[in-house]
Amino acid sequence: MTFLFDTSVVSEIVKPAPDDNVVEWMKRADETSLYLSVLTIDGLIAATGIAHDLIIATRNTGDFERCGASCFDPWMQS
Numbered sequence: 129m130t131f132l133f134d135t136s137v138v139s140e141i142v143k144p145a146p147d148d149n150v151v152e153w154m155k156r157a158d159e160t161s162l163y164l165s166v167l168t169i170d171g172l173i174a175a176t177g178i179a180h181d182l183i184i185a186t187r188n189t190g191d192f193e194r195c196g197a198s199c200f201d202p203w204m205q206s
Contacts, residue, residue, distance in 0.1 A: 130161045131200065132177045134186030135168050140203075153202040171195060 140150050163182060165173050170188070174195035177184045184192050189199040 129200075130163065130182050131157070131185045132163045132165055132173065132180075132182040134165075134170075134173055134184055134188060134192070136187040137185045137202065138164065140187075147203055149205040150202045153205060173197075 137150065140146050141154060162185075165176055167173055167176065170191050173184060174192045174197040176182070177192070177197045178195070183198045183200050185200050185202055186192055187201055187203050189201050192199045
């Protein structure tokens, strides 16, 4: 799977005490499958994900799914 980061993931991983689920997901992820968008507007990130068949890694899945984008919430891991 290939992932496109939403800004929520980027801001989480630079926090002094980031969420453990997000940290563990990042450790397990293949670095070659992770992409960072230069866009920060949700609709443009969704369009990029859809156009390039990417899964958007975000805490804000609702907004992206309404646009038809595939999403993954790294905060919701068990």
